[in-house]
Amino acid sequence: MYFHFLLKELSSLTAPFYIQQQMQTKRNLVFIIMIAIACSIFCRCKSTEPIGKITVSTKIGLDEKIYLSKILFDGNTKLIDSAIVISNKEPLIFNYPNAEEGVYELTSTFNNFKIMFISDNNDLKIKADYFTRTASLNSAATNSLLKFRELQAEHAKLKDSIYFKNLINYEDTVKSPATFTYVFNEVDFGNNFQGLKEFIARAAKRFPSYQPVKDIQQHANNFLKIMEEEYHVGDQLPSLALPDRNNKKYSTTQLKGKLYFIDFWSTFCPACLAYTEVKKQALKTFPASRFAMVSVALDPEPADWKRYVDGEKLSWPQLIDQKVWEGPAVKTLKFDSIPSNFLVSGEGKVLAKAIPKDSLLSTIRRFLKD
Numbered sequence: 001m002y003f004h005f006l007l008k009e010l011s012s013l014t015a016p017f018y019i020q021q022q023m024q025t026k027r028n029l030v031f032i033i034m035i036a037i038a039c040s041i042f043c044r045c046k047s048t049e050p051i052g053k054i055t056v057s058t059k060i061g062l063d064e065k066i067y068l069s070k071i072l073f074d075g076n077t078k079l080i081d082s083a084i085v086i087s088n089k090e091p092l093i094f095n096y097p098n099a100e101e102g103v104y105e106l107t108s109t110f111n112n113f114k115i116m117f118i119s120d121n122n123d124l125k126i127k128a129d130y131f132t133r134t135a136s137l138n139s140a141a142t143n144s145l146l147k148f149r150e151l152q153a154e155h156a157k158l159k160d161s162i163y164f165k166n167l168i169n170y171e172d173t174v175k176s177p178a179t180f181t182y183v184f185n186e187v188d189f190g191n192n193f194q195g196l197k198e199f200i201a202r203a204a205k206r207f208p209s210y211q212p213v214k215d216i217q218q219h220a221n222n223f224l225k226i227m228e229e230e231y232h233v234g235d236q237l238p239s240l241a242l243p244d245r246n247n248k249k250y251s252t253t254q255l256k257g258k259l260y261f262i263d264f265w266s267t268f269c270p271a272c273l274a275y276t277e278v279k280k281q282a283l284k285t286f287p288a289s290r291f292a293m294v295s296v297a298l299d300p301e302p303a304d305w306k307r308y309v310d311g312e313k314l315s316w317p318q319l320i321d322q323k324v325w326e327g328p329a330v331k332t333l334k335f336d337s338i339p340s341n342f343l344v345s346g347e348g349k350v351l352a353k354a355i356p357k358d359s360l361l362s363t364i365r366r367f368l369k370d
Helices: 029-044 140-158 161-173 177-184 193-206 211-228 276-285 302-312 328-333 357-369
Strands: 051-059 065-071 077-084 092-097 103-108 113-118 123-129 134-137 241-243 249-251 259-265 291-297 318-320 340-344 350-353
Touching: 051 065, 065 092, 077 092, 103 177, 113 123, 113 134, 113 140, 113 177, 140 161, 140 177, 161 177, 161 193, 177 211, 193 211, 241 318, 241 328, 259 276, 259 328, 259 357, 276 291, 276 357, 302 318, 340 357, 350 357
Parallel strands: 051 123, 259 291, 291 318
Antiparallel strands: 051 092, 065 077, 065 103, 103 113, 123 134, 241 249, 259 340, 340 350
16 A cells, blocks of 8 residues: 555744844833843743754865755655855854754765765764765664664565564664654555554654654544545445646536546556556547546646646546645545546446456446446
């Protein structure tokens, strides 16, 4: 099971806090002094957020630029700071907000070398050799994760049962909440939804104040709720409205009275793309007066989607849900994987679901005859 829905950010960086105070001129000098004293006390107490310090000793080409970024829970990065190396004898110093643990990386275009680390202390020291692509640092959480990765190397290639069992055991015992969230997306419970729920509950109990773990638990519970409310054959399927190829809102309510096939796919899903030809055949085979199709892409990038739709000349309604697993398509129609599909009657009832591509034409034909 690919829990891409859990495509969620680890935590947002706190922006610098500035205080602006306007003071009006007062005739009473004592009043002005009292205001000044009060402001002085307030300004000294305005922020106590911990600031992390990273000291980076480098071996790299001079004038190269090094970037410090935060790795977000969805896999994207957010640039925090950067520095140009003018000497390998003097270390680079980075400061960053460190109210709670996070996952960061140092990158450079030199030798395409990235250094990932966990901010488990406020005085990190990193030695980075960009020529040999090696690094060492004083982060217990980072070193623990790297050691685990090394032990998992052979099983990681196979993605076997031992690999996933080891991942769960590691996540159940890891002391760093940031490490837990970083590794979480690799854990796979398949259809064992109860196991997933219990696994996350254990983490929430161990890291009760860590917001990213709270977010994971909330999203997982929302996902499990979808599983519990899955639509079956005979159920009334609710309507869905999303933007089409021209960014105009399209609703399945306009298909009332027709048998229609709705499917969910993505440009990054090879199994989904395998349906393209048979969907084209269905459009040519069955009369438009009685049958319709609509395809919904779960794609974060509309450019990739439009390129595929235009390249394949897909002429039936093409909709997109850029929020992917957290969007209205999943939340409304409650499916947990792609490719996914429903064949729906003119009255809006589910006639068939999860139809294999080899059975699509025969299934449509059977219900059209009825």
